[in-house]
Amino acid sequence: MDFPPSKLPHVGTTIFTVMSQLAAEHGAINLGQGFPGFPIDAELIENVHQAMKLGFNQYAPMTGLTSLREQIGLKMQRLWNREFNIQTQINITAGASQAIFTAIGALIQPGDEVILFAPAYDCYAPAIELNGGVVKWVNLQYPSFEIPWDALNGLLSKKTRLVMINTPHNPTGKVWSLDEMKRMADWVRLHQLYLISDEVYEHITFDGRPHVSMAQFEEISEQTMLVYSFGKTFHATGWKLGYAIGPEQWMTEFRKQHQFNVFTCNTPFQWAIAEYMKDHTRYQKISPMYQAKRDLVVRELFASAFENLPAAGTYFQLIFWKGESSLSDVELAKKWTIENGVTLIPTSVFYPDQKDNRVFRLCFAKENEELERGMRQIAGIGLKA
Ligand SMILES: Cc1ncc(COP(=O)(O)O)c(C=O)c1O
Structure with missing residues (x-):
């Protein structure tokens, strides 16, 4: 056969x-x-032991442990002065990769076009193609890796649904400036597009350069899915834990897919991170x-x-x-x-x-x-x- x-x-x-x-x-x-x-920090390992001994060994809620979503909510408030509803807007995932895959699956219909910047992390394009989407590539300008705004406008069509950005950026190390993020937010709003902002390296920036999050642009909050990874922040990539934060409508569809694919992520590790995040100076x-x-x-x-x-x-x-x-x-x-x-x-x-x-x-x-x-x-x- x-x-x-x-x-x-x-x-x-x-x-x-x-x-x-x-x-x-x-x-x-x-x-x-x-x-x-x-x-990784020995305290994180101790926290996992403790979680297991305390009996956190069964399924966590589909959306993720409440205590962890609470810590994430507090962090977003502290960093970006944004209030996210932890019941309806935040979901724990099996790493950022699953968050990205599920966010794309929840949104993209066959024939939809998605704008990606090259060079790009390798999981974006396959997720789009598996959902019948069409990738429209645009190269960041070499060697400055600035955004080619004119070329970007040329890619727009009636079928353009989504644009994906990544800052700080793998592999270039580029950190999008406040101006660039603001211009992107305006552009997305003007053209009524959806946006996935992959911010897994949010806590790794140099020379006093701040990370700018799309969370800062409340005017596009109904269009934006933010993606993060505990693996990157706590040097524990093998734990494969991350999260997505998005508008309720998008998150509702996201969860329909998440519940039948992953259902829920491992409980003791979620508990360990929630405890660890109580000290918010760590990252x-x-x-x-x-x-x-x-x-x-x-x-x-x-x-x-x-x-x-x-x-x-x-x-x-x-x-x-x-x-x-x-x-x-x-x-x-x-x-x-x-x-x-x-x-x-x-x-x-x-x-x-x-x-x-x-x-x-x-x-x-x-x-x-x-x-x-x-x-x-x-x-x-x-x-x-
Ligand atoms: C830009 C970017 N996004 C997402 C991921 C995936 O993160 P995770 O291991 O949490 O799935 C990576 C991992 O290398 C990455 O570099």
Whole structure:
């Protein structure tokens, strides 16, 4: 019996898996992997133990533990002076990925068009396509990654339903300014579009640059779904917990899908985070820790064949290779893994047209000792390949 045709014919094994396997085979230092290489706070682990011992081991409510949604509500109030209804507007999810997938599924009808900025995180386009939507790509201007407003207007049609943004941005490290966010909010309102604002790196910004949330723009609150990840904030990506905040109408449809797909997320981990968030200063300590690592990378690049592109947030640094080669960026990344013992992610994989700018993504969410070893390997890469 023939299996029906693939619904995602263009999706294969991701470059992240390919490069991580290659790194493991050759014992290379893996600065490609996009997750923290250091332990989480021991108190969080203790909280999980305690939750389990206290008996929080059965299904949590479909929408998430009330105590956790309360903490999120308080946080949004504190940070953005916004009141969200924790019963109808906030939902705990299995990471930001599920929040994004469900928000798209709840909204997109076959034939709807969705505007995405390239380079983009890789889970957006497949979620749109699986729901019969059509992706309209627009490239952020290279190398400043500014928003191409004219090109954006050219993409609008009667079928445009949704635009998705991500700030602080993976993989570029761009942090959208207040002006850019305001202009986007105005644009979305003018054209009556929906917006998903992926803010998973909200607490990782540098050099005093603030994160601006779409939560600040109340005038588009009926059109906006905000998405967050505890994995990024508390260095616990493997816990796969996040949340979505949106208007009631959108959230009602969101929950119809969530309840039959995920139903609910694991209870003791939700409880552990709710307890931890009672001290609201915790997430404020993250930026300085990451900024020191970003600075270490930039310092060490100085005498290498690479230069950094300015990055204001996330735990990624883009680095431009100044050398010459007939190899593609993907081939170069493989070659350096095998011959130079360090693994980077080629950024062409974040573009639908595989745009090769000779730019690579380096993840600096690593212990300093590993980061320093990685940077020494990078220093060994020459100008010819
Ligand atoms: C921009 C962006 N959005 C969403 C996610 C997914 O987050 P989670 O692990 O919470 O699903 C990631 C993870 O790398 C990301 O970089």
